[in-house]
Amino acid sequence: MFTGIIEAIGEIAAVAETGGDLRLYVRTGALDLADVKLGDSIATNGVCLTAVALPGDGFVADVSRETLSHTRFTRLQVGEKVNLEKAMLPTTRFGGHIVSGHVDGVGVILSRQEDARSIRFTLQAPVALQRYLVAKGSVTVDGVSLTVNSVEGCDFVLNIVPHTAQETIIDGYQTGQQVHLEVDIIARYLEGLLGQVKDNNDNNSQGLTLDKLSAAGFMHR
Structure with missing residues (x-):
């Protein structure tokens, strides 16, 4: 972790x-x-x-x-x-967010522009990762914990402050470059749990039926 x-x-x-x-x-x-x-x-x-x-x-x-x-x-x-x-230790100060080190997909740098002392990047994520990207949520880019500024479809915007640019390889990013993306692990777990709840609700959506009564031993055909 x-x-x-x-x-x-x-x-x-x-x-x-x-x-x-x-x-x-x-x-x-x-x-x-x-x-x-x-x-x-x-x-x-x-x-x-x-x-x-x-x-x-x-x-x-x-x-x-x-x-x-x-x-x-x-x-x-x-x-x-x-x-x-x-890897983090139990005593590590948690300055970023939970990162598993399991890359979800490869994104592409669409644009780079100076924004005062920061750098503003627009990236494109694979379609399968679009649903995990939310404004002010977390995303990992080449191992760096970052905050998503805004999202439009598969495109999302990041603002890189001078310290982050200096201490990582992000300062060298150019348009067209590919990067590793890992989405927020909490979003993935929530999706899995909600999917199970939906499946259970779908299975019970017909309510009480003759088939269910028969299977439970309440009637014979």
Whole structure:
């Protein structure tokens, strides 16, 4: 579990195809690895990766075909910058929102414009994620916890303050660039619960019928 508050900017040191999937070597820059051990999770551009080796200046992780199918990791290039966040601790200050590190889809940067000292981005989400985007709600972009300014169809607007631009890779975003999106996990759980309630109501929508009475043993045909 993560908070969406980026701790450091890393760099892809190596990308290797291994048995049909990928193995990544990520140099972690200023990220403190003193408390990281094998098997720990590190969010890399919003993707929860498990450290399988710790060479000293970073970590190595395997990326499954399932993860590759939902991310842009198949297009990663050596030297590419990435956002990094270690898994949260029980004592961690919760500055962002609940982030699982499971990417829901890939979005596209539609526009970028200066807005006083901030940067205003318009992004387009996949159609399947549209229903989870609400004004003033939360969304994760490449692992960064952000607030949605406004929504129109699949398009949504973000305002990036100078500190966020400086501490993440967002300052380098250009029109047409693809980014990882993770919607608010609470919205997903609510959708699932409401769907179950609707199904139960639909199943009971006919009220009392002869078939139901017969099945309950109250009458014989």
